[in-house]
Amino acid sequence: MDPRISKQRTALVLDQPFFGALALRLKVIEDPSCKTFWTDSVSIGYNPAYLAHLNDLETRGVLAHEVLHVANGHCWRQGDRDPDLWNDACDHAINPMIVDAGMLLPKGVLMDARFRGKSAEEIYGILAQEKRQKQKQQQQARGQKDGGKPGGQSGQQPGDLTGGTSPPQSANGANTPSASADLVPSPAPSCGEVRQYVADDRAKQEAEWKVAVHQAAKAAQMCGGMPGGLQGMIAQAVEPAVDWRPILHRFAQDSSPTDYSFAMPNRRYLHMRLYLPSLHEPAVGDAVFVRDASGSVWDETQAQFAAEILAVNDAVRPRRLIVMDCDTRVTQIQTFERGDAVDLLPVCGGGGTSFVDPFIRLANDGIHPAFLVYLTDMDGRFPDGEPSYPVLWASTTPLRRAKRAPFGETVEVIC
Template sequence: MDPRISKQRTALVLDQPFFGALALRLKAIEDPSCETFWTDGVSLGYNPAYLASINDLEVRGVLGHEVLHAANGHCWRAGDRDPDLWNDACDYAINPIVLDAGMLLPGKPLVDPRFRGMSAEEIYAVLAQERREAQKDGQGGAGQQGGNSDAGNQPNPLQGQGDPQSANGANTPQGGQSPGGSPSCGEVRQYHGEDKPLQEAEWKVAVHQAAKAAQMRGDLPGDLQAMIQQAVEPVVDWRAVLHRFAQQASPTDYSFAMPNRRYVHMGLYLPALHEPAVGDAVFVRDSSGSVFDGTQAQFAAEIMAMNESLRPRRLIVLDCDTRVTQMQVFERGEPVELLPVRGGGGTAFTDPFLRLAREDINPVFVVYLTDTFGRYPDAEPPYPVLWASTVPLRSANLAPFGEMVEVIC
């Protein structure tokens, strides 16, 4: 380990105990192949040439930056998201916390006041939507990947000048760099070891312990407290909730019309579990473009799985942005091959419910996958609704009716 890293890590232990305690968990390794620094939650890689180009306070800030990537779980949660855009989103989420803690970051760190307090998943959705819009307008390309089209007109003394994406060019594992810009001070890489669940769980415990130790010293800023609460909160398996919701919405009851044959020979006439055929099951996919492809793919897989287990009379899948853009209907026993999501406009949730009413469809349940940022129907429908939110519920636009579950893939 370079002695400068060792020295600044010790300084963090003394001056910033939360960051210092967690920095000790990362094994520093020299990696000339990377552009700046990187972490996967286990190792801390650094380019010695880049290390030599920044001062001691900036080294300390970079250590804090990498620590927050691991503390926030960024090393485990990328899924099949675009890695460059995911790195941008993660940087936007943590850089303000590093700066507010009094540390210094080299170059032009990604900071945007729109994203303060948002999770990396929420920021990613915004950046992905902005990139799609820019590409539609003929302005897409590598230089637009940071997606900061709105913030570019807002003065931000912390962000510096120039293209926001240029500050994060080192986000690929190969340490690429955007045209005309300086590299990010550090990447977040995904950990792919077989012990990934164990590493993730151990980091949650370590974050909680480091926070308690820092609180005892009075050295835990409010932004860090909010981040830690989000980082260590238990994750609910949305797939299990979705299947539980569908099962509960399906008609199942005990009936004497079909006695339980297991007890007839004993002279006992007991009711048997009666499961009448499930009616129409409806799933709505938000096609506004704010729900990224990986989540759509996983949601489609769950639709298929529930269709197999419940065998509804009809499986109805609607795509909707501000209006229904596609409707697929599959009869029981018919092969299900879902078409790609169709849409790409704004977001409103009223048209699917109006469509069901117009076509006199009274489903046993509706499951709606969405980022929740749109207009809800004014009236509650006569059937149960599950809103599968692609943003954390703490910051979602809560539905006026139905049940909500957080879908984070």
């Protein structure tokens, strides 16, 4: 271990006991193959060339940065998300906490005021949406440029998006910064990479870290060295995650009409000449699922929600499955009769957010569903009146910060 890292880790133990106690759990290894620093909840790796460019206070801040990646559970929550974009989202989530704790980070790190207080998942959704919009704008700009040439041809080869001229390359074949800067500006550098823990004992490792975070917080509070801004993060890190999918399935099952009826007497008592009702489960009516199409619900969650729509449809077998997409207005409606093959189309939309129109559409069409499930970030206008059917709001925003729905149940979607 570089003596500078050892010195600054000791400084964390003395000056920032929360970070120091957790830093001692991580093995420090030299790794010239990485760009800056990294952690996978077991080790902290560092590039000695990058370390040489940091002063002592920046080194301490970067160590705390890596510790906070693990304390926030970033090493276990990536899922199927893009690794680079996930790393950027995690940096945006924790860097303000490092600064608020009185520590210094290298210049140019990712820290946007509009992301303050948001989780990495929320930030990832915003960044992913902005990336898609930027790519769409670039495609439109290239299309306009190509349209001004004879025959709409720009002279480029298939797959070449640079207008027919190859960008200059460095000796190792990589594009030089000047060649691609006009297309995709290089983001501010990350001072520390978060890597996913991939061993088989992942659940055990995550549980042990939750305990360690809780213990480190208590010890820091006892000696008065706990930054106030970390309290909410710690509460979130140690609270048990509730899987939203069983709740969704329970909601759908509970909304199914089940009652006793004399239409079919209970056979077990007929031999005793007792005419008693039997449990009757009539067919479920219409099941309605609404997908927030405003762009604030990211693709990975939409894909998981689509899978749960299919699972609920198979389990409950409603008379009709109705799937709506809505931003400020309903943008797409798909209806499937019982027994139809369900092949959901991609989400259609991209405007603002209002939750009113789906309920109006159902009322105008005379549809009284057995239940309605709405996937959204809860940031929009709610209907003024409560419908007579049960509603479940599947919130992609943590419930402690989400707007409260005026009716129905709310469950936090955890991916």
